[in-house]
Amino acid sequence: MSARASLIAIPHSLLRFAAALLLGLMFVAPARAQSGAITVLSSEAAPDFPAEISFSLTAEAAASNIVAVQLLYGATREEALTVVDLPVTAGRRVEARHTLDTQVYYIPPGTALTYRWVIRDDAGNELTSEPQDLIYHDERFPWSERTERNVTVFWYEGGDAFGQDLIDTTTRALDKLEAEIGSSLDLPVRIYIYASNQDMRSALRSNSTEWVGGQALPGLGVIVGAIGPDNRAEIGRLIPHELSHQVLYQATNNPYGGVPLWFDEGLAVHNQERRDEGWDEIVAAAAQEGRLIPLEALASNFPTDADQTRLSYAQSRDVVEFILKTYGEPKLRELVAAFAAATPLEEALPQVLGRTVDELDADWRATLPPQTEEPTVLAAPQTAPPERFEGDPTPSGAGSAAAPDAATGWLRWLTGLPAWATLAAVALCCVVGVGAAGTLLLVGLRIAGVDKRTD
Numbered sequence: 001m002s003a004r005a006s007l008i009a010i011p012h013s014l015l016r017f018a019a020a021l022l023l024g025l026m027f028v029a030p031a032r033a034q035s036g037a038i039t040v041l042s043s044e045a046a047p048d049f050p051a052e053i054s055f056s057l058t059a060e061a062a063a064s065n066i067v068a069v070q071l072l073y074g075a076t077r078e079e080a081l082t083v084v085d086l087p088v089t090a091g092r093r094v095e096a097r098h099t100l101d102t103q104v105y106y107i108p109p110g111t112a113l114t115y116r117w118v119i120r121d122d123a124g125n126e127l128t129s130e131p132q133d134l135i136y137h138d139e140r141f142p143w144s145e146r147t148e149r150n151v152t153v154f155w156y157e158g159g160d161a162f163g164q165d166l167i168d169t170t171t172r173a174l175d176k177l178e179a180e181i182g183s184s185l186d187l188p189v190r191i192y193i194y195a196s197n198q199d200m201r202s203a204l205r206s207n208s209t210e211w212v213g214g215q216a217l218p219g220l221g222v223i224v225g226a227i228g229p230d231n232r233a234e235i236g237r238l239i240p241h242e243l244s245h246q247v248l249y250q251a252t253n254n255p256y257g258g259v260p261l262w263f264d265e266g267l268a269v270h271n272q273e274r275r276d277e278g279w280d281e282i283v284a285a286a287a288q289e290g291r292l293i294p295l296e297a298l299a300s301n302f303p304t305d306a307d308q309t310r311l312s313y314a315q316s317r318d319v320v321e322f323i324l325k326t327y328g329e330p331k332l333r334e335l336v337a338a339f340a341a342a343t344p345l346e347e348a349l350p351q352v353l354g355r356t357v358d359e360l361d362a363d364w365r366a367t368l369p370p371q372t373e374e375p376t377v378l379a380a381p382q383t384a385p386p387e388r389f390e391g392d393p394t395p396s397g398a399g400s401a402a403a404p405d406a407a408t409g410w411l412r413w414l415t416g417l418p419a420w421a422t423l424a425a426v427a428l429c430c431v432v433g434v435g436a437a438g439t440l441l442l443v444g445l446r447i448a449g450v451d452k453r454t455d
């Protein structure tokens with residue numbers, strides 16, 4: 001069955017407004033209140049993770065023929081709805097069906113969805129059905145689950161002890177975050193812990209096979225991770241890190257501004273119970289070699305190079321810990337409140353800490369070993385464990401439901417770049433490649449005695 005999915009996204013608020021308007025019209029002009037002429041007999045959604053969700057409707061009109069049916073669906077937490085025009089054979093009673101291919105339109109496990117129908121008849125009546133909810137749960141695994149303070153953890157290997165560890169770590173992380181930034185989770189978060197990377201990858205985007213660590217989507221309230229039952233130490237890294245993203249996102253989510261990436265990642269890494277080893281040395285070496293990245297440059301993107309990405313995370317952690325140590329938790333809370341009020345970083349820092357971004361950067365650098373070497377472009381091999389970056393599922397939550405966040409591990413950086421960035425990178429490679437080839441050709445020609453221009 002073919003259905004035309006329109007690309008229009010209708011905000012829920014607009015729908016609510018439209019519904020209110022309709023109700024208003026019904027109130028003042030009862031003669032036009034004809035939506036009762038259409039009745040929904042059955043409406044359901046049958047999820048089959050990760051393949052598809054089948055939506056089906058049976059509706060009936062009292063005295064006319066139903067001629068049009070639309071399905072509207074979207075993530076419950078997001079403002080946008082997808083509208084699908086469904087083919088129907090006009091009649092008093094119609095059945096409509098739509099299969100959403102979630103391999104094509106990826107939806108992460110645990111995403112809360114809302115859907116409704118708009119049904120019209122040939123007499124001009126229109127009915128918008130009551131919104132219905134579903135959770136796109138991954139039914140393929142025998143999940144155990146526990147809920148504590150708005151967080152539900154799902155796991156299927158490791159038994160009760162593993163689950164207890166997950167929930168204890170969750171509780172500790174929420175306590176610490178509440179003390180540090182004064183926020184807790186107002187909206188539920190679901191954490192799916194797969195027992196292997198292979199299992200987890202089967203729940204991620206089909207083209208994300210190189211993503212080893214997982215995904216976290218604060219906009220949807222979902223965290224997907226892989227932790228084997230024999231790797232309990234990873235719980236202390238992944239859970240607090242990702243919960244930090246979720247709590248900060250919920251505390252500061254507003255349509256006008258965002259939290260600087262170095263603050264978001266720095267707080268997340270700082271909150272890990274399992275501390276990344278070797279990072280102090282990475283920062284100290286970068287300081288001595290004059291390779292530190294300006295704080296300003298870490299506000300919205302981290303570099304794509306693996307060593308530079310690692311340095312970005314390490315610097316971010318250091319700066320957040322410098323703020324905590326120098327100014328204390330109350331100032332950190334004030335800073336988060338400023339971000340929540342959409343105050344740009346350039347104003348928030350002077351307002352709360354009395355320092356500009358560059359001044360804060362300089363203050364922090366003054367705590368590091370002085371530069372002893374000329375800056376080098378290429379970084380020496382570093383000692384941080386590479387899996388550190390494979391295990392950093394980080395935030396997103398756009399309409400695509402699972403676009404990789406810019407703050408994730410380097411593998412995700414490479415695979416998750418937006419198309420324009422990939423194109424730009426390819427173009428840059430081409431330019432560099434052509435330049436290098438040209439140089440080689442010139443050198444070759446000169447050696448061969450062909451090019452005598454400069455002689």
Ligand SMILES: [Zn+2]
Pocket residue numbers: 241245265268392393394395407408
């Ligand atoms: Zn992160």
